[in-house]
Amino acid sequence: MKLAILSRNSKLYSTRRLAEAARQRGHSVRVLDPLRCYMRIASQAFDMHYQGKPIAGYHAVIPRIGASVTRYGTAVLRQFELMGSYCPNPSDAILRARDKLRAHQLLAAQGIDFPVTVFGDNPDDTTDLLSMLGPPPHVIKLNEGAQGAGVMLTEKPAASRSVVEALRGLYANFVVQEFIAEAEGADLRCFVVGDRVVAAMRRQAPEGDFRSNLHRGGSALAAEANAGEQAVAVRAAQVLGLGVAGVDLIRSQRGPLVLEVNSTPGLEGIESVCGVDIAGAIVDHVAAHCHQPRTGQGRRRPS
């Protein structure tokens, strides 16, 4: 297969591993910086150039689009989709997952459980909004935050109200959630490829924090997701339309709760902790699902 990896930096661990796994399997692979892809959009005639030359004919594209380039990156990815490339994580699925509010609404509609979440705009409604959630502690999250930045814990009603007011003053979008205390700062990262969990790790927040993100100093150990947890993780990825996802679950008294579905999950932590060739699993999944890119009328022929 002729594969492109959309990534800003070919030296990043995940990008390198995906390229290496693809080459080992005899695929041709090229890392493309999404910000260097530019496109012509016209009825019946899509075109894309990269550093002055046309690019087309990729059977598949694996997106590794960082949160800072979501908009441009997904536009480039959509162009590849329109040109017939298979994407395990299509542009719309990435946009669904990146917006926590939207993702939670979609998961809720499919009966997938997560911490109860409220969202509202008008300052006059703050007291009633927080009462819909119940008493603190509350977890307040920026809607498009990542890696634990923008996730706050408030222990008193006055603290919840003042953080909500401060964020409104900054025109930030955020959600407020019930705090799942029994998780004790741990969560379970399930790495989903297709319809299975290929590896899982338990992440533990550092002393004094409740956020288990490795970027916040959390530690990780290989773990076993039980059958129920695996089913929830796979279902959550499917509801958002993601073929590759890092689904973060929290173990609560009422069962596994989905905290987040990450559409560009890092490989480094989980491959080293679990000793699993996740890059290989992703490439195999993509090779099994990709098809010939569209050619012919109105489309650029594969080069």
Ligand SMILES: Nc1ncnc2c1ncn2[C@@H]1O[C@H](COP(=O)(O)OP(=O)(O)O)[C@@H](O)[C@H]1O
């Ligand atoms: N409702 C909650 N109750 C308890 N802990 C939480 C809750 N929400 C988030 N956390 C902790 O904070 C971390 C970061 O939250 P998350 O929603 O995944 O945001 P991010 O996108 O920044 O990773 C989680 O991995 C978890 O350890």
Ligand SMILES: [Mg+2]
């Ligand atoms: Mg997270």
